[in-house]
Amino acid sequence: MKQEDVNSISILAIDDDSSILKVMGMRLKSHGYLVLLAPDSREALALAGENYIDLAVIDYKLNGENGVCLMEKLREIQPELPAIILTAYGTIGNAVDAMQRGACNYLTKPFDGDELIRQIENCLEKSRLTSGRYPPDAKQDQPPFFSRIIARSSEMKAVLAKVVQVAVTDSNVYIEGESGTGKELIARSLHAASSRKDGPFIAINCAAIPENLLESELLGYEKGAFTSADGRREGLFARAHAGSFFLDEISELPLSMQAKLLRILEEREFYPLGSNRKVKVDVRIIAASNSNLDKLTHDGLFREDLYYRIHVIPISLPPLRKRKEDILPLARHFLAEFSKEAGKTIRDISQDAIRKLMASDWPGNVRELENAMEYAVAMAEGETVTPDLIAKSMSEEDSIPPFRHARDNFEKDYLTQLLELNHGNVSQAAKAAGKYRADFYVLLRKHGLEPIDFREK
Secondary structure, three states: OOHHHHOOOEEEEEOOOHHHHHHHHHHHHHOOOEEEEEOOHHHHHHHHHHOOOOEEEEEOEEOOEEHHHHHHHHHHHOOOOOEEEEEOOOOHHHHHHHHHOOOOEEEEOOOOHHHHHHHHHHHHHHOHHHOOOOOOOOOOOOOHHHHHOOOOOHHHHHHHHHHHHHHOOOOOEEEEOOOOOOHHHHHHHHHHOOOOOOOOEEEEEOOOOOHHHHHHHHHEEOOOOOOOOOOOEEOHHHHOOOOEEEEEOHHHOOHHHHHHHHHHHHHOEEOOEOOOOOEEOOOEEEEEEOOOHHHHHHOOOOOHHHHHHHOOEEEEOOOHHHOHHHHHHHHHHHHHHHHHHHOOOOOEEOHHHHHHHHHOOOOOHHHHHHHHHHHHHHHOOOOEEOHHHHHHHHHHHHHOOOHHHHHHHHHHHHHHHHHHHOOOOHHHHHHHHOOOHHHHHHHHHHOOOOHHHHOOO
């Protein structure tokens, strides 16, 4: 096992013999593992409640308590936790009992330190498919993007299992999740696992392209199609031929463009701007949004026919606050990544810092956690991330609203000012904004604004 892989793995060692516990801790740390030590079951359960554990090494007899029973209690907190049982009572009965009740292996005391390390590596390898770094049924030749997804929680493991299942089909997929949950990463993994993996993966953010440029970007254009069209340009749909086209924030598409997108999806062909030559395309559509598309459709802000066309196979990404088991493994992954980039040797996160990480709701989800760990690594002066580094990063993040919220607030204020200046006259306000009257009404409904409220009494 590579050293950079080991650095993000945590081992919980439990033994009521303080000298053995100390030796175990030193041995495991010398091999790069993150080590948590507990002298009894009470402390062990407390640590498991606050930290994600990759593997537990448990003494069979703890001050009269049964180590196998403790293993089962630990698994109530962290399901499928692999465990090695240590016993000075090396009878076949104890070993069989431990293995039958789910222990990965057992060692008799006194044990050889090198043998302990070998057993840990073997148990970690056996449980790797269910440890979260790969989908549940992944193979060694699994597309590389899956190895980038750290998912220890049952919620995310279910998502990855669905991605594996859906990848073999050619149906359109809709990914829903809050900002920062990793929608594009899931989309790229879906493409990488599909029969289209050798074709292009084209991604656009519908909210980032100005409305007046969106059609030309998607469809392409011929020379002279409009004033600044000084040459022919191939559109993004054409570039995605035989591959996958990812439309992020599809809820932000103007209604006029939604109609054209629907036609493309139905007919698989279109005319570039200024051209009388049809372009045929074979693409798989993967769409995503952090909005409730079902509600937008119900409110008339998104076309119902387009909704059903893209919403063939839905995949819902849970927010980080609903998959707490993923927080610490992700934090440690980012810690190792940013430490390496910065040329630092930051190896651990203090217990108080871990508590802060686990207690946060992470409104920005994985992206916010990544930013917090990047800040912590950049500002850390020792080998451990301390709680003040986490607190400072999070307070700075929380002081700045997410981009979407800031944009919505600006949009509503802008529309309000237009209506006030034009005394509620929608035609004049729409003209001043450079929008079609119908699209302007859509924006007003989106923000709950009534023109009549701005007309002079």
